[in-house]
Amino acid sequence: MADRKTKTEKKSSVDMQMTALDGVVGFHMRKAILRAQSTFATAAGKKLMTGQYSVMAIINENPGHTQSAIAEAAGLDRSSLVPILNKFEKEGLILRAAVEGDKRAYAVRLTKKGTQELASLEEKVREIEAKVIAGLGPEDHRRLIDLLKRFHDIL
Template sequence: MTTLDGVVGFHMRKATLRAQSSFATAAGKKLMTGQYSVMAIIKENPGRTQSAIAEAAGLDRSSLVPVLNKFEKQGLIRREPVEGDKRAYAVSLTKKGECELAALEEKVRAIEAKVIAGLGAENHARLIELLKKFHDII
């Protein structure tokens, strides 16, 4: 394991798996972190197209569509055709989706508070900054 100890990707993958596991446990295994992110993006950008949501979430459209199909089937979102573009759909949360997201946001805040308590607020902010920079580099 010594060669992996100095590899950022190895530690990032382990951290991601741990974060996803913590989130799934807190959320009652209803959603994974990526699906929660999609819901949060839709809430903050109602009426945006599927393509815009995919870009904001860091997903390709083909990965997003099954998630949106699942959300629509569960009554969490609605998709409406975009006027002037027959291929595009505007996405927004339903009342049920808003309620579901609000419950999940409480759990996310609790997890984030645990991370802040462990790292300290300054290191937490620095970690986010470094992860954004890593994303830009790679």
């Protein structure tokens, strides 16, 4: 009985049948996203919340926009964005200011420290993108981005 268990434990994911998932875009996209997030977190050398870089980049290019607008642009719901912004605020990366005439809305901008943190993260993103471009080639890299945008619009 123990011998049988040992053989089962030695099997890897390479041995698994996945024909039901092979043609499912969402499955492959999820795996790619998880790999990209892990690669980025490792390159950045710290534990990053999902979407942290994207949210910072959006805030940087759109200072003074509301949390709701940032969440929509990042493809997040507001409840997912709030913990990210709370973390940023605690770390001194952003400032939030109440929007005149709307007691529930807050405008967000990066601090100097936030701008510096973003610059550091952008360097890591460029390194990872260069690796992806080298692997796919520039044409397929651009095509992949276009296909992902189309996928988003379809659903």
